[in-house]
Amino acid sequence: MAENKLSRHEELRYEYLLGNLEYLNPQQKEEFGYLYQKKQMSMQEMSSGYSSSVNKEPHYERYDDYGDYYDYYDYYDDDYDDDYDAYVTYDEYDDYDTSDNQLTSQGLPKYPQTKKSHRSKRKKKEKNPASSYLDYYEGIAHDEPKAPKAKKPKKKHHKKRFKHFLQFCSLLVILIMAGMVYMFYRGVDEVSSGETNYSAAVVEPFNGQDSHDGTNILILGSDKRISQGSSDARTDTIMVMNIGNKEGKVKLVSFMRDTLVNINGVSYNDYANDQKLNVAFNIGEQDDRQGAELMRKTLKNNFDIDIKYYVMVDFETFAEAIDTLFPKGVEIDAKFGTVDGQEVSSVEVPDDLNMQADGTVPNQTIEVGNQRMDGRTLLNYARFRKDDDGDYGRTQRQQQVISAIVNQIKDPSKLFTGSAAIGKIYALTSTNVSYSFLLKEGLGVITSGQKGIEQKTVPAEGDWTDDYDMYGGLGIAIDFNKYQEELKELGLR
Numbered sequence: 108m109a110e111n112k113l114s115r116h117e118e119l120r121y122e123y124l125l126g127n128l129e130y131l132n133p134q135q136k137e138e139f140g141y142l143y144q145k146k147q148m149s150m151q152e153m154s155s156g157y158s159s160s161v162n163k164e165p166h167y168e169r170y171d172d173y174g175d176y177y178d179y180y181d182y183y184d185d186d187y188d189d190d191y192d193a194y195v196t197y198d199e200y201d202d203y204d205t206s207d208n209q210l211t212s213q214g215l216p217k218y219p220q221t222k223k224s225h226r227s228k229r230k231k232k233e234k235n236p237a238s239s240y241l242d243y244y245e246g247i248a249h250d251e252p253k254a255p256k257a258k259k260p261k262k263k264h265h266k267k268r269f270k271h272f273l274q275f276c277s278l279l280v281i282l283i284m285a286g287m288v289y290m291f292y293r294g295v296d297e298v299s300s301g302e303t304n305y306s307a308a309v310v311e312p313f314n315g316q317d318s319h320d321g322t323n324i325l326i327l328g329s330d331k332r333i334s335q336g337s338s339d340a341r342t343d344t345i346m347v348m349n350i351g352n353k354e355g356k357v358k359l360v361s362f363m364r365d366t367l368v369n370i371n372g373v374s375y376n377d378y379a380n381d382q383k384l385n386v387a388f389n390i391g392e393q394d395d396r397q398g399a400e401l402m403r404k405t406l407k408n409n410f411d412i413d414i415k416y417y418v419m420v421d422f423e424t425f426a427e428a429i430d431t432l433f434p435k436g437v438e439i440d441a442k443f444g445t446v447d448g449q450e451v452s453s454v455e456v457p458d459d460l461n462m463q464a465d466g467t468v469p470n471q472t473i474e475v476g477n478q479r480m481d482g483r484t485l486l487n488y489a490r491f492r493k494d495d496d497g498d499y500g501r502t503q504r505q506q507q508v509i510s511a512i513v514n515q516i517k518d519p520s521k522l523f524t525g526s527a528a529i530g531k532i533y534a535l536t537s538t539n540v541s542y543s544f545l546l547k548e549g550l551g552v553i554t555s556g557q558k559g560i561e562q563k564t565v566p567a568e569g570d571w572t573d574d575y576d577m578y579g580g581l582g583i584a585i586d587f588n589k590y591q592e593e594l595k596e597l598g599l600r
Contacts, residue, residue, distance in 0.1 A: 426482030
């Protein structure tokens with residue numbers, strides 16, 4: 108044991124090297140290795156004689172230079188016993204430079220006085236009994252920054268959940284659309300197979316033209332169904348609806364039926380505005396059901412509007428469609444102008460659908476204010492014009508009715524019942540709108556209606572002068588250049 112025990116000088120040298128591990132050069136590391144192994148051999152001899160000793164050896168304890176407690180008995184390991192010969196002997200350090208200018212007053216080498224950087228205390232490391240002094244040195248003494256740990260890839264569970272959610276939503280949309288398509292064709296089949304009291308409407312010739320922004324659709328309200336023979340059919344509802352525009356809105360323009368226009372082949376010449384607008388439909392119907400086409404040509408000639416499709420709804424089809432879509436009626440705030448200069452709380456309106464066998468038409472009383480109207484009442488409300496507002500007031504009520512229908516049909520509960528009703532209406536309605544266009548754009552009309560319907564009446568209230576047509580009937584004359592510009596600003600031309 109005496110052979111392996113460190114001398115006083117070696118103890119001082121060992122403590123000094125241990126306290127300056129981070130500054131050691133290769134030669135000094137080897138010197139420390141030698142002292143480390145010699146001290147370990149001494150510790151092993153002490154341990155082997157511990158059980159036979161009367162007085163126990165002192166338990167070696169100390170704190171390392173980082174403030175962590177360690178026990179020599181726990182820290183050092185027998186693993187280095189077999190490796191003792193691998194280290195150089197102490198005799199190899201006889202030529203170590205010990206000149207006076209490199210020695211301390213105790214005869215130890217001087218080391219540079221470098222101020223240690225202020226670092227946060229390291230976490231106490233668990234001492235591995237199998238580690239060597241080199242492991243200790245490599246783990247503590249090196250002042251080089253450690254390479255940053257590679258970040259673990261973020262968990263993608265939330266991405267997977269979101270992906271599954273999108274897949275579920277897509278599937279749900281597909282199922283809903285499939286259901287809507289099925290119900291639509293079911294409604295069409297009800298009419299085509301004769302399950303209803305009406306036969307399918309006849310499609311009229313229509314040379315539709317694409318518009319600049321979105322799609323323009325001509326909406327006509329006829330007092331007779333096309334399938335019933337319409338040579339004497341008339342219309343008091345003339346509208347152009349624009350959908351699929353850049354603004355994502357539904358735009359609706361109503362034309363007053365008594366507006367004096369030029370009708371090619373009917374007017375006195377190409378420049379005379381001597382025919383009422385609704386005459387174009389009546390004359391066209393007399394010409395082998397060309398009412399919608401002649402109305403398209405007339406609107407193009409006078410207002411420069413390109414129209415792609417037409418929809419012609421007769422009174423009976425309208426009423427039945429409303430009752431199918433809205434079993435509880437359509438909620439609307441009924442409004443009327445003065446009658447003979449007097450405010451009214453109710454009006455008597457003609458009830459055309461309840462015409463008697465002798466040809467007389469009864470009246471129906473409609474109260475002013477909020478209420479729910481069935482199809483027949485809503486039709487009578489939209490057609491009434493015997494207040495002081497005349498045809499202009501009727502046009503306003505027609506716009507109000509269309510807006511109410513579009514806004515209330517967006518109810519999710521009507522996705523399927525509404526689709527069946529639309530299919531039924533489609534079969535009963537004279538139109539050149541294709542199946543594909545209706546299925547593609549129909550839902551867009553409903554969703555666009557949520558942004559509001561931009562409405563305009565041509566002409567505006569009071570913006571006309573009274574005049575006469577070529578037959579002596581009273582009509583209204585307007586400034587076409589002005590309204591062409593307004594329709595352009597609105598996006599219809």
